[in-house]
Every structure is written in C-alpha cells, then in structure tokens.
Amino acid sequence: MSGFRSAPGGGARIRLHPQEAAFLADLARQVATLIADRTDAHDDPVLERLLPDAYLDAPEDAAEFRRFTEDELGDAKVRNAMTVLESVTAEPGAKRVDIVLDAAGVGAWLRSLTDIRLALAIRLEITEEGAPPDLDEPDRINYAIYNWLGTLQGSLVAAIDRR
Template sequence: MMIGRADGGVRIEFAAEEAGLLTVLAHQFADVVRDPELDDAPLLATLFPDAYRDDPDAASEFRRYTRDELEQRKIEAVEAISATASEGAVLLDAEAAETWARALTSIRMMVGTRLGIRADGDEPGSGPLAEIYRWLGELQWVLVDALEGP
C-alpha cells in the first residue's frame, strides 16, 4: 500500500488482497450495524455510546432520535470504501478521503472490539486479526496525514 497527495485529494495504491480485505471488512461492519440478528453488543455500545450514562430514560430518548441517522451515516461511509477499494490506484478527492478516514475509524473499532480492546492503551496482542488492526491504523494515520499535508 502506498499513499500520497494527488490533485487536492489522495491517491492510494492497493494490492488485490488489501482492497479485498477492506471490502470484506466494510461489508461485515454494515451487516452488524444493519442487522439486529447479528447483535454485537460490545461493538454497538462502542459505536453508539449512551449520551446520558446516569439517566437511562434520557439515554433511551436521545437514542430514539439519533440512532437511525448515526447508523445510516456509518453505513454510507463504509459502503463508500467497499464501492471504491480496488486493486491498483484509488483516487479520492478530499471529501471522499475524509469519508474513508471516518469509515476506517468504525471498521478499526469493530476489529478492536473483536480483539478485546476496550480502552486507550489496550494492546491487540498477536495473530492475523491483530495484524489487520495495526494495518487499518496505519492506513488511517497515513490517510489523515496526507489530507493534512501541504
């Protein structure tokens, strides 16, 4: 994977395996958020924390008015990744790159939750899923850096 600035946006070079992995992870994330049958309570609690931790009624009311829109925005962001991640060069304008960065946060949270990461400072350990977690973090960091660069 290589990332650089290009015409006011970002250019990412993906190997086929990298693009395929991102697409699979994006679909998994959308499925978990969209389908109540796939209830992943730790992930959903991380993605949609209670706004009022000491007031369950207020938290429920807040969730009633905001949850659907938040879910939709997160799903649209990961769908943007699955629609554009491909082998070779992927060119993202600034808006698409920002959408990718937000989506990568959600996808990385999903992987981190599966690894048992609950707080800053928790380490992912070792193994294939931990390597994916680290790779997503690197991709996100370099993408944000390219967006903020000169």
C-alpha cells in the first residue's frame, strides 16, 4: 500500500492489493454489523464508545438524548462503513483494487476508519499510553492492524490536506 493521493474535487485515490481490500471490507462489515444489530449500546464497550452518552453525569438526560439520536447516529455509522465496504469490493481475480473517492466518500472513509480503529482500541485496551505490553499473538496482530489503519487514515488526511 502506497497510501492515498489527492484527486480532483476534494477527493482522494488509492491502489490496494486485493487482500488489503478484502481485509478492509471485512473490518467495515464487522463494524456495520455490530452497530446495526445493537440492542443496547451499554451492553458492549465498543458500542458504548461508538454511540456514547451525551450527558455523563445526568443518566436521565442521557437516556432521553439517546432516544432521539441513537438510531440516526448508528445508521450514519453503518452507511459510512458500507461506503468503505462497497468501494473496496474487487472483481474476482483482480491484481489490484483502484479506489477513487469524491469529497463525500472521503468523509465517509475518515469517519468509518475512526470507528474501526476505536473498536479495535477498545477490544485491545489501548490507552493514550499505547497498547498493553503483554499482548498475546492474536492481539499483537490486531495491534498491527490498528496501526496499519492509522497509517491509511493518516495518508487520507494528508491527501486532502494537499489541495
């Protein structure tokens, strides 16, 4: 992966290996499914982070605010993840996946990459200090994925910043 490059009209483009694209599609699908299938955001720490309470010290106000906003916020997050999923879908046997995003696609990608990284950070217990030092093998791999997504997201920000 070489990272995103600027495209006309506030967009960006990138060329991914089909395995990178499939991997990204799977992550976007997992986050979209988690959010779409939710029953209560407080049942899962990832959902609690992706759909946070607006009022931390006023539970009744938070519940009322959530009642009016959670569905819309959740639906927007699912749409963002589906934008990523649809744009990385490759033809069978493709040697590369060329992705060109318009300005709206850039926004959806940035928001979805943030959601995917937040989900991984919660599962891996990453804090401002970084990952816990005693990660087992699967978690070390997931931490590498978290960092790869950060690099991907950083290249997207840099690409749109160059306009």
